Amino acid sequence: MESNTDFIIIGASILDVLAQPVAATVFETGSVPAGHIAVHTGGDAQNEAAVLASLGASVRLVGKTGMDYAGAYIRKQCLSVGIDVSFLQQDAALETGVNLVLVDDSGERHFITSQNGSLRKLYPTDISDASLSEGRYLCFASIFVFPAFDDRSLSELFFRAKDKGLVLCADMTRPKHAETLDNLKNSLSLLDYIFPNYEEARLFTGCADWDAIADAFLKYGVGCVVLKAGANGCFIKNRTERHWIPAYPHAHCLDTTGAGDTFTACFLDALNRGMPLPECGKFANAGASFCIERLGATGGIESREQVMARYREI
Numbered sequence: 001m002e003s004n005t006d007f008i009i010i011g012a013s014i015l016d017v018l019a020q021p022v023a024a025t026v027f028e029t030g031s032v033p034a035g036h037i038a039v040h041t042g043g044d045a046q047n048e049a050a051v052l053a054s055l056g057a058s059v060r061l062v063g064k065t066g067m068d069y070a071g072a073y074i075r076k077q078c079l080s081v082g083i084d085v086s087f088l089q090q091d092a093a094l095e096t097g098v099n100l101v102l103v104d105d106s107g108e109r110h111f112i113t114s115q116n117g118s119l120r121k122l123y124p125t126d127i128s129d130a131s132l133s134e135g136r137y138l139c140f141a142s143i144f145v146f147p148a149f150d151d152r153s154l155s156e157l158f159f160r161a162k163d164k165g166l167v168l169c170a171d172m173t174r175p176k177h178a179e180t181l182d183n184l185k186n187s188l189s190l191l192d193y194i195f196p197n198y199e200e201a202r203l204f205t206g207c208a209d210w211d212a213i214a215d216a217f218l219k220y221g222v223g224c225v226v227l228k229a230g231a232n233g234c235f236i237k238n239r240t241e242r243h244w245i246p247a248y249p250h251a252h253c254l255d256t257t258g259a260g261d262t263f264t265a266c267f268l269d270a271l272n273r274g275m276p277l278p279e280c281g282k283f284a285n286a287g288a289s290f291c292i293e294r295l296g297a298t299g300g301i302e303s304r305e306q307v308m309a310r311y312r313e314i
Contacts, residue, residue: 004134005084006057006272008166010127010157011045011141012119013063013078013088014097015070018109018295020255022102036254040296041077042099043119044141044171047261048268050298051287053081055269055307060084062131064122070096071118087131094118107253107292122146124153132164137268141261143172144179154187162190169193171264174200181205181220189221193271195264197228210235211242224277226267226284228260234281245281248310251289258297263288266307279311286310 019034026032041050049061061083065071067090074096078085097119100112113119123146132138138161140154149157158168168191181188181204188194194217202208205216214225214237224238233247266287270280287307290300301307 003136004058005060006136007049007052007268008060008062008132008135008138009045009049009052009141010062010122010138011048012043012097012122012145013041013046013061013065013074014043014099014114014117014119015073016040016042016099016101016257016297018101018103018255018257020103020295021105023104026102036295038295040298041074042101042258042297043097044145044173044261045139046074046078047258047297048139048141048171048265049078049083050081051262051265051301052269053083054298054301055266055287055304057269057272058082058084060087060131060135062087062127064089064091064094064126065118066090066094066096067092068096070098087128089126091118091121094121101257103255103257103295107256109255109257120146123148124157127157129160132161132166135164135166137169137272138166139169139171139264139268141171141264143170143184144176145173147176151184151186154184155190158187158190167192169195169264169268171195171261172200172204175204179204181216185220188217191221192223193226194222194224195226195228195260195267197230197260201227211237226281228263230256230259233285234263236277236281238277241277243278243281245278245285246314247285248289248314250313251293253292255295256292257295259288259291261297262291262301266301269304282314283307283311285314
């Protein structure tokens with residue numbers, strides 16, 4: 001069957017309320033001025049879907065919001081850039097997740113999350129077979145975000161996706177309860193690509209060396225490990241290739257919110273277009289450089305041609 005959708009992205013869709021710059025002294029006074037305050041869509045899946053759409057890919061977003069102002073805003077933003085929201089559920093019993101994002105002078109962000117919002121309320125039963133149909137790639141945007149997705153439920157989802165011929169990818173956050181590779185041994189073995197950053201991968205694998213981290217994932221059956229290294233670029237390793245790809249060197253960092261999601265989305269777009277792994281890394285690093293130059297997780301990329309210009313400079 002011919003695929004109608006390039007990417008199916010599963011995960012969180014929320015709103016981010018960002019302020020930059022904010023120092024630690026924010027809690028010592030009743031009023032703190034910030035140079036920039038803005039509201040943007042956020043959440044790992046939302047960010048990846050928005051970036052992919054800006055690159056010209058066809059994208060289906062699978063997730064859940066409330067039936068409130070924030071949920072309506074997210075839906076409107078998705079539709080404005082052509083994201084398929086047929087499987088972005090609206091639940092009247094939920095408040096759409098809202099994050100407060102405090103960004104310091106170096107561009108590093110600190111989150112205050114909505115504990116009772118929709119952010120962690122996605123369940124395996126929310127993902128229908130129809131939502132997985134007629135696609136090329138599936139990306140589960142963040143392992144460890146959703147408590148209901150343990151190894152068993154992830155494996156069941158990944159098996160369903162494999163049966164539909166999807167290439168399986170996943171991003172992740174830091175383990176919430178000191179989980180290790182053994183805790184996800186079945187679902188990891190089904191992944192074609194995984195995209196952790198160094199700190200996430202270090203905590204999850206218990207390894208500190210880049211090669212050792214990648215080898216640990218490969219031992220558990222992951223097809224290709226792509227480690228995000230921030231200002232140092234990225235490290236890519238599978239069973240036959242090993243690459244260090246430098247970052248774009250001329251970006252001015254304002255806010256790192258969404259940089260990892262932008263990187264993943266750009267890497268997937270390049271992969272879908274048949275670029276070799278090192279070139280996928282270069283394209284992803286170029287894309288992430290646009291993200292860190294503005295406040296908010298998305299919006300820095302306007303076209304694929306824009307990213308290609310920086311890609312040629314790496």
